[in-house]
Amino acid sequence: MSGFRLSTTLFALTNEWLSRRYTFEQLVDKVAELGLGPGLELIGFQSIRGFPDVDSQFEQTFRRLLDAHGFEPSALGANIDLARRTDRLMSRDEVIASLEAQVEAARVLGFPVVRAQKLDDDLYEWAAALAEKAGVRLGIEIHAPLFVDHPMVLGLREIFDRIDSPALGFIPDWSATMTALPVGQLRAFERNGLTRAQTDFLRELWERGGPPNELFDEFADRARGEGASPQAVNQVRIIFSMFARNDPRQWLEIMPRVVHVHAKFYELEADGTDASVPHHELFDVLREGNYQGFVSSEWEAHAWADLEDADGFEMVRRHQELYRTLLAQQPAGSTT
Amino acid sequence: MSLAASMLDDDALRVVDDGFELDVHLNWYRSLPLSSVKTVELTVNGEAIPRDEITFVVNGSEHVLDELANHWEEMWFVLDAATLRVRRALVEAGAHADVSIRLGNRIPYILIAPDQALEYVTERTKTLVAR
Numbered sequence: 001m002s003g004f005r006l007s008t009t010l011f012a013l014t015n016e017w018l019s020r021r022y023t024f025e026q027l028v029d030k031v032a033e034l035g036l037g038p039g040l041e042l043i044g045f046q047s048i049r050g051f052p053d054v055d056s057q058f059e060q061t062f063r064r065l066l067d068a069h070g071f072e073p074s075a076l077g078a079n080i081d082l083a084r085r086t087d088r089l090m091s092r093d094e095v096i097a098s099l100e101a102q103v104e105a106a107r108v109l110g111f112p113v114v115r116a117q118k119l120d121d122d123l124y125e126w127a128a129a130l131a132e133k134a135g136v137r138l139g140i141e142i143h144a145p146l147f148v149d150h151p152m153v154l155g156l157r158e159i160f161d162r163i164d165s166p167a168l169g170f171i172p173d174w175s176a177t178m179t180a181l182p183v184g185q186l187r188a189f190e191r192n193g194l195t196r197a198q199t200d201f202l203r204e205l206w207e208r209g210g211p212p213n214e215l216f217d218e219f220a221d222r223a224r225g226e227g228a229s230p231q232a233v234n235q236v237r238i239i240f241s242m243f244a245r246n247d248p249r250q251w252l253e254i255m256p257r258v259v260h261v262h263a264k265f266y267e268l269e270a271d272g273t274d275a276s277v278p279h280h281e282l283f284d285v286l287r288e289g290n291y292q293g294f295v296s297s298e299w300e301a302h303a304w305a306d307l308e309d310a311d312g313f314e315m316v317r318r319h320q321e322l323y324r325t326l327l328a329q330q331p332a333g334s335t336t
Numbered sequence: 337m338s339l340a341a342s343m344l345d346d347d348a349l350r351v352v353d354d355g356f357e358l359d360v361h362l363n364w365y366r367s368l369p370l371s372s373v374k375t376v377e378l379t380v381n382g383e384a385i386p387r388d389e390i391t392f393v394v395n396g397s398e399h400v401l402d403e404l405a406n407h408w409e410e411m412w413f414v415l416d417a418a419t420l421r422v423r424r425a426l427v428e429a430g431a432h433a434d435v436s437i438r439l440g441n442r443i444p445y446i447l448i449a450p451d452q453a454l455e456y457v458t459e460r461t462k463t464l465v466a467r
Contacts, residue, residue, distance in 0.1 A: 014365045018342045020415055045366040049413050081444035083453035084369045084408040117445065306341045 003327065004286055006320050007039025007074035007294040009262070010047055013316075015307040017046070025061060032069035034317050039074030039294040040066070041260075044105055046077070052101035054108050062109055074294035075139070075171070075260045076111040078102035080119075095119070100130060107134040113260045113293070114138050115171055118152065124159050124168060131167035139171035139259040144244035145212060147176045148253050160257055169259035173298070177248040180276045181206050181239060182266035188304035193232030198223050202236055212240035248281045255289030265319060266301040272322045279319075283326045295323065339363045340458045343437065348417075349464040351429040356380075356466065357393075359417035363439050363458035367414045370394065370407035374455055375440030380426050381433055393419040427466040436461040 008031050016022055022030065024047060031037060044051040048058055065071065080098050082089045090098065099116065106114045116138050119127060131138045146153055153170075160168050186199040194202075201222060205215045216237050223233045251258075265277045272279075286295065299315040340363060348359040358378070362368065373392065378385045392399045394412050398421065412418060420437075427433045440457035448454045 011365070015341075018339070018361070018365070018414070020342070043366055045368075045411075046414055049367075049415075050411075051367070079366070079445040081369060083442060083444040083447060083451075084371055086371055086405045086408075086442070089451060303339075 004261070004291045004293055004295050005039055006037065006323055007041050007296040008036045008316055008320075009041035009043075009075075009077075009296040009298050011041070011043055011077070012297060012299040012302075013312040014046070015302040015305075015310075016312050019307050025065060028065045028069070028071070030313060031316075032071070034313055036297075036313075036316055036320055037069070037071050039296065040071045041073075041075045041077065041294070041296045043077035043079075044102060045079055048105075052078075052098070052105050054105045059108060066110075073109055073111040074296060075113040075115050076102070076106040076109065077115045078106075078117075080117060092120070092123075095123070096126070099127065103130055103134045103136060103138075106136050112136060113171075115141055115260065115262075117141065118156070121155065121159060125163055128163055128165035128167050132165060137167045137169055137259045139169050141171045141173055141262065142176060142254075143173040143262070143264075144175040144178075145241040147244065147246045148250050153254075157254065157257075169257040170254050171260045171262055172251050172254070172258060173262040174264040174277055174282055175242060175262075175300075176244045177246050177251065177278070177282065178243050178276050179245060179278050181243055182276045182301060184267060184301050185239065185304055189232070189236055192235055193229050194223065194236070195226070195228075198226065198228065202239070206239060206243070207245070209245065215240050243276075248278060248285050251282075251285050252289050255285075255291060258289070258291055258293065260293050261286065261291070261295040262298045263295050263319065263323075264298045264300055265315075266299070268299075268315060268318045268322065270318060272318070272325075279322055280326070283323065297323075339365065340460045343439065343458065343460040344435065344462045344464070345417075346464065347467060348462075349427060349433060349435060349466045351427055351466050352421075355421065355423040355425055356427045357422075358420045358435060358437070360420055360437055360439065361417050362412060362414050362441075363460075364441055364443065364456060365414070367411045368441055369444060370399070370404045370410045370412055372441040372444055372453075373401070373404045373412070373418075373439075374442050375438060375457055376401055376420065377436075377438040378420060378422070379434075379436040380422075383426065385422055385424075385426075389422055389424065391421045393421055429466050431466060432463055433466055434461070434463050 114136050189199050220233050268274045297316045297319040343361050350357045438459040440455045442453040442455050446454040
């Protein structure tokens with residue numbers, strides 16, 4: 001049957017991993033026990049000691065886990081650490097070497113997709129050739145504050161159309177098409193010094209929308225005037241760039257070039273409701289766009305919720321249960 | 337924030353011959369180059385330790401803080417503790433000590449200006465029993 005398939009990104013299990021209560025094997029074993037997957041995504045610099053080098057011991061462990069549980073590698077998260085030096089950014093040659101090493105890691109481990117961040121425009125032809133040779137596809141992530149109609153992304157769409165390699169594509173991240181700010185994030189801001197009235201105002205500003213800096217300045221003026229500390233004010237800056245509320249249907253414009261999906265979510269309830277991410281509409285977009293790759297369940301509220309307050313495994317399980325239920329139903333638009 | 341939760345384990349503080357050591361875990365979700373470590377502010381029982389009195393031990397090597405910037409090709413693995421070493425007898429074995437650590441890392445792939453990386457700072461305060 002054609003269609004897309006589900007994947008678990010170990011990034012959703014960041015709190016569990018950082019707690020050091022699980023080895024890599026135990027983390028993957030538990031994903032299998034819960035019946036999650038069949039895709040498995042990881043971030044190289046999070047899960048692999050020595051990355052971008054991959055030693056034979058990790059490679060063997062990884063392949064054994066795939067075999068034992070019937071998992072398939074879905075995507076490898078790469079990062080170009082442009083500012084790793086304090087005196088200057090990476091040179092072009094250093095960027096090339098860094099991406100080469102991470103694409104090689106993906107090839108060795110069998111990942112079909114490498115999640116990458118934007119490169120300089122004149123590197124994509126080289127990157128397409130690199131990826132084609134390694135048998136992988138490079139996906140540039142479109143995460144808030146970017147979206148399909150952002151000037152940077154419009155530029156990339158033109159470049160990708162011109163090069164027209166199947167090895168170049170996009171990874172939509174649902175952070176760009178949210179319906180509300182996650183309430184847990186607002187409560188975390190309150191624990192760190194804001195009042196409820198201030199986070200209510202923050203929500204109003206976010207819902208109104210506009211240039212992130214202007215929205216932040218408007219918030220900061222008021223909160224400072226009310227006596228909020230610089231630390232309490234500055235912590236909110238990220239929300240105008242981490243979360244955005246665009247129309248999910250606009251993802252259809254780039255769907256033919258989508259190589260992987262980050263189904264970002266924060267607060268999915270046990271009954272399948274979610275105030276901040278419109279799962280049903282996004283699901284319909286994937287169906288309508290005839291998307292054929294993996295969809296990774298990327299729960300990210302671990303950025304503010306502690307392990308004691310939220311269980312990453314359970315959040316991924318809920319997400320995949322919801323998607324499985326939707327996949328089992330008639331395609332959108334058909335009569336029942 | 338949750339990344340602070342795993343920074344200090346209950347057994348993080350140790351008395352050694354000429355002072356004490358504190359094991360600190362990374363406040364980020366992935367490994368970072370040693371050159372990312374920018375802010376290290378340590379307070380023990382209300383006493384702020386001057387930066388040049390702290391050395392940073394990771395991957396089996398000891399560094400003065402200002403020298404970490406040179407180690408951009410070496411990684412601090414996300415699950416490994418780094419040990420802050422202070423050669424001053426400020427804590428007693430078996431006694432409680434109020435420890436506060438403020439750790440700030442330049443996140444090398446998140447640029448907030450054309451040549452400026454985001455600095456992510458976390459503060460963690462905990463009462464520990466020195467071993």
